[in-house]
Every structure is written in structure tokens, then in C-alpha cells.
Amino acid sequence: MGCFSIKCGLLAGSVFGAVIAILGGILIPVGDMIIERTVKKEAVIEPGTTAYDNWAASEIAIYRQFWFFDVKNPQQVVQEGAFPEVQEKGPYTYKTRYLPKANVTFNPNNTASFVLPLGAIFEPSMSVGPEEDTVTSLNLAVAGAYSLLPPASHILLDMVINSTNSSLFQHRTVKELLWGYYDPILKDTIGLFSPYNGTTDGPYNVFTGKDDISKVSVIDRWRGETKLSFWNDTYCDMINGTDGSSFAPFVDKDVPLYFFSSDICRSVSASYEATMNLKGIEVYRYSLLPSTLASPVDNPDNKCFCRNYETTKNCTLAGALDMSSCSDGRPIFISLPHFLQGSEYLREVVLGLHPDEEHHKTFLDVEPITGFTLNFAKRIQVNMMYGPAKDITVLNKVKDHTLLPLAWMNETATLDDKTADMFKRELLSRIDMLEIVQQVLLIAGVIIFCVCLIAFFCVRRKSKANLG
Missing domain, CATH: 1.10.287 (Helix Hairpins)
Known part of the structure; x- marks a missing residue:
């Protein structure tokens, strides 16, 4: 027994x-x-969810850091046709997007509409000097008027330039260049980002994900339209993806992420680069591919972004996006800082540029389970074109069209320690605990x-x- x-x-x-x-x-x-x-459930954009709390008013501080290109030889450029030589000056840092989304409305078709209030607060402790620091930079009015007016008007423009004691270059403070100053030629306020404070971006319509979580945060409409009107092409005028702050949960690193940026008036994609550790949280790093700003010779999809055959050397230049169609005709070009991933020619005709992948690329660090972007750096450079003009004194020595960098911006944000601890405690620790219980039961x-x-x-x- x-x-x-x-x-x-x-x-x-x-x-x-x-x-x-x-x-x-x-x-x-x-x-x-x-x-x-x-x-x-928590990724749906509706009151009471984690996604809504982060979406409506993110507690993560977003900053814009600006580096200016100080022209060291303005007289030689004007009088001798020399290549401009620039020296980087910065950063000058501003806290931006500190205001919550406004006019939030939930619509019957499972979308939410809102506008983004824009504002900038100078952060002296994160800057190399005060906003009153001066920079020698391109005269925005001269370069703009030269591009907008036909050659028949250049004699008249030259008279206006001389009568206002203007030149191809000017000395302006950081604050003036960014947010605006009164220009004697245009008799109006102009600046790289003028007007900004007190304005809004949008309105946006985005899908809430309530009926289809794969569409959460995807932009349905921007300024009331489902497509852009800048590029006169079906492909280039598409509004794809989200605004980059979040994506659908359970991210597949083999699938590119698409997002739209109103700063550059187009949609772009980012591809998986590496798995990173961010404050104890595993994230996927996504970055822009060189094909994003490649010339149409190397990437035929970019042909519709090429607007001017003369200034882009028959659309063979890589690394610069002509923004004239969405900047009221002004000769503005957007690129990566220091013309990273751009044609060598762009750095040959402007001296003092030193592109660096680590410091100048754009990237997103996305938590793969939730799809939330926990760390990012959007880096773009603002450039302006000027060229030869025999009837304009300050341009008659210029030998060729030159794309001059004015400033580059690093818009960046990362979750702080408090948010990271909350994220790990509220989500990741529960997932880890469940996995531990599964493994213990199975092994035991x-x-x-x-x-x-x-x-x-x-x-x-x-x-x-x-x-x-």
C-alpha cells in the first residue's frame, strides 16, 4: 500500500x-x-485614454534650437564675386509647442479636429548668448525681390536698394532674423519665421483609431483638404501618415513610418535604423533615408518636387527642397543642416560647411508597443537663393546661382525621468510581470x-x- x-x-x-x-x-x-x-484601448484618441492625455497636451517639453550662418566675407562676395564663407553661431534656444491643442472637436466619422497654437519663449540658459546677438546674413528682401521680379524691373529694384542703403548682406539680431523686423525695401515686417507667436498651424483632422486602431493619429485633412496644393502632382501632394508624435501600436520595424510636416510642406518616410535604450525603455530609431532629398536622377519620385530647372541645374542637385511654391514665391530652400546628404556642389560654393551624420540627421525614437514617439530630433536648414543680375549693383559680380544657408533648426524633445518612470510602471512593468508569470508557470x-x-x-x- x-x-x-x-x-x-x-x-x-x-x-x-x-x-x-x-x-x-x-x-x-x-x-x-x-x-x-x-x-x-489606451491608444485610441478619446478622453480618458493614455493616448488622449499625451495627445491633447503633452508634458514633454519641445525646444527649437537655432544655429545661424554668420557670413565672414560679405564685401568680397559683393565686390569680387567670391564664394561666401560662413561660420556657425549658436545654439539659440526657444521653448515651443508648450500650449495644448486648441478647438478640439470630435467628429462623427471617428476623427478629431484641432489647431496647434504656436509660440516661442527664449531660454537663455540653453543658449550661447542673448537674442540681441548680431549675425551677418543675407538680406531677405534683396534676395526675395531679385527672384520675384522679372529682369525688366531690376533697374528699378537697384534704385530702391541704393536709396535705402541696402546691400546683399545685412547685420541683424537673432530675434530680428527669426521673428521679424521692419524692412525699408518692402516697407513691411519680414523674418525667417514671421509671423509666429500668436499664430496657429492647421486646422488638422486626424483619425482617433476608435474603429480602426491602425489609423490612429493618421492625418485625414490639413487646412480642410485631404491633399496639398503646392506641388501640382498627385504623388507629391499626398498627405501621408501622422504628424510624427505617435503611430499605430505594435510597430513593425520592417515597415517605414510616414509623417507629414507643415514646416516643409510635404510628407516623408523614415526607416528603421537600430534598437536603442532610452532611460530603460526599448525604442526603435527611425531616420530619413538619403533618397528623401535625392535628385530626380537618383529618385524619380522626387521629380515633382523640382520646380526650377535653372537653379537646380536641370534637377540634378540633391539635398535641397525648393519651397517657393509654398512660401509665396520666395526663393526658400529646405535641406538637412550643412547640406548633409546633398550634392557636393552645394558645399563647394559656400565655404565653412561641415556635415555630420550624428549631429545633423533627423530621427524618431518610437516605443514599439504603444507607437508613441518618446524622443526625436527634427533638423532642417533654411537656405535662400541669389544669383547674378547685371542691372543690380550688389549682384552684378555674382558668377552663379548660390544657395546660401541662413540658419538650421533642431526641434527636439525627449521624455524626462518622471515620465519614463511612469511609462515603465504603468505599462512595461505590467507586461514584464505577465511574461514572468507565464515563464515561471511553464518552467515550474x-x-x-x-x-x-x-x-x-x-x-x-x-x-x-x-x-x-
Whole structure:
């Protein structure tokens, strides 16, 4: 009876171990389903969800850092036709997007509409000097008027330039160049980002994800339209993806992420680069591919972004996006800082540029489970074109069209320690705990099952030996 009881106990132990192992195995898909359902529920943009709290008014501070290109030889450029030589000056840092989304409205078609209030607060502690620091930069009015007016008007323009004591270059403060100054030629206020404070971006319409989580945060309309009107082409005028602050949950690193940026009037894609550790959180780093600003020769999809065959050397120049169609005709070009990934020619005719992948590329660090962007750096450079003009004194020595960098911007944000701890505690720790329970049950069950089964056969063999 004693041996029989031991064998029964061992068999029961084996069964118990098997049940525990099976339970642990069952919990894996069940647990994954629980995680998926919870994440999808919290990713919907509606009051009460984690996504809505971050979407409506993110607690992560967003900054814009500006570096200016100070022209060191303005007289030689005007009088001798020399290549401009520039020296980087910065950063000058502003806190931006500190205001919550405004005019938020939820629509019957599972979209939400809103506008983004724009504002900038100077941060002296994060800057190399005050806003009153001066920079020698291109005269925006002269370069703009030269491009907008036909050659027949150049004599008149030259008279205006001379009568206002203007030149191809000017000395302006950081504050003036960014946010505006009164120009004697245009008799109006102009600046690289003027007007800015007190204005809004949008309105936007984005999908809430309530009926289809794969569409969460995807832009449905911008300024009331489902497509752009800048490029006169179906492909280039598409509005693709989100605004870059978040994406659909359960990110697949083999699939590019698409986002639209009103700063550059177009949509772009970013591809997976590496898996990173951000304050103890695993994130996928995505960055722009060189094909984004490649010339149409190398990337035919970019042909519709080429607007001027003369200034782009028959659309063979890479690395600069002609923004004239969405900047009221002004000769503005957008590029990566220091013409990173751009044609060598752009850096040959402007001296002092030193592109660096680490410091000048644009990237997003996306948490793959939730799709939230936890760290990013959007880096773009503002350039302006000027060229030769025989009837304009300050331009008659210029030999060729020159794309001169004015400033480059790094718009950046990263989650702080408090937000990182909350993120890990509220989401990742629960997922980790569930996975630990699954593994413990599975491993413990297998061990109990194997030990009891082996012990059972040992006891049975010993019993048979005793009987024999």
C-alpha cells in the first residue's frame, strides 16, 4: 500500500506539473491578447485614454534650437564675386509647442479636429548668448525681390536698394532674423519665421483609431483638404501618415513610418535604423533615408518636387527642397543642416560647411508597443537663393546661382525621468510581470512534471525488483 500511495502521489504530481505547464503555455497567447487589447484601448484618441492625455497636451517639453550662418566675407562676395564663407553661431534656444491643442472637436466619422497654437519663449540658459546677438546674413528682401521680379524691373529694384542703403548682406539680431523686423525695401515686417507667436498651424483632422486602431493619429485633412496644393502632382501632394508624435501600436520595424510636416510642406518616410535604450525603455530609431532629398536622377519620385530647372541645374542637385511654391514665391530652400546628404556642389560654393551624420540627421525614437514617439530630433536648414543680375549693383559680380544657408533648426524633445518612470510602471512593468508569470508557470510545471514522472518510474522499477 505504501508504494501504491507513493506512486499515486507521484502520478498526481506529474499531472499537477503538466497542468501548471499547460496553464503557463495557455497564458502566453491569452496574455498577449490581454496586452494587445489593453494597449489598443489606451491608444485610441478619446478622453480618458493614455493616448488622449499625451495627445491633447503633452508634458514633454519641445525646444527649437537655432544655429545661424554668420557670413565672414560679405564685401568680397559683393565686390569680387567670391564664394561666401560662413561660420556657425549658436545654439539659440526657444521653448515651443508648450500650449495644448486648441478647438478640439470630435467628429462623427471617428476623427478629431484641432489647431496647434504656436509660440516661442527664449531660454537663455540653453543658449550661447542673448537674442540681441548680431549675425551677418543675407538680406531677405534683396534676395526675395531679385527672384520675384522679372529682369525688366531690376533697374528699378537697384534704385530702391541704393536709396535705402541696402546691400546683399545685412547685420541683424537673432530675434530680428527669426521673428521679424521692419524692412525699408518692402516697407513691411519680414523674418525667417514671421509671423509666429500668436499664430496657429492647421486646422488638422486626424483619425482617433476608435474603429480602426491602425489609423490612429493618421492625418485625414490639413487646412480642410485631404491633399496639398503646392506641388501640382498627385504623388507629391499626398498627405501621408501622422504628424510624427505617435503611430499605430505594435510597430513593425520592417515597415517605414510616414509623417507629414507643415514646416516643409510635404510628407516623408523614415526607416528603421537600430534598437536603442532610452532611460530603460526599448525604442526603435527611425531616420530619413538619403533618397528623401535625392535628385530626380537618383529618385524619380522626387521629380515633382523640382520646380526650377535653372537653379537646380536641370534637377540634378540633391539635398535641397525648393519651397517657393509654398512660401509665396520666395526663393526658400529646405535641406538637412550643412547640406548633409546633398550634392557636393552645394558645399563647394559656400565655404565653412561641415556635415555630420550624428549631429545633423533627423530621427524618431518610437516605443514599439504603444507607437508613441518618446524622443526625436527634427533638423532642417533654411537656405535662400541669389544669383547674378547685371542691372543690380550688389549682384552684378555674382558668377552663379548660390544657395546660401541662413540658419538650421533642431526641434527636439525627449521624455524626462518622471515620465519614463511612469511609462515603465504603468505599462512595461505590467507586461514584464505577465511574461514572468507565464515563464515561471511553464518552467515550474515542466520541472514538476519531469521530476515526478522520473521518480514514479524509479519507484515502480524498485517495486518490481522487490516483488521479483
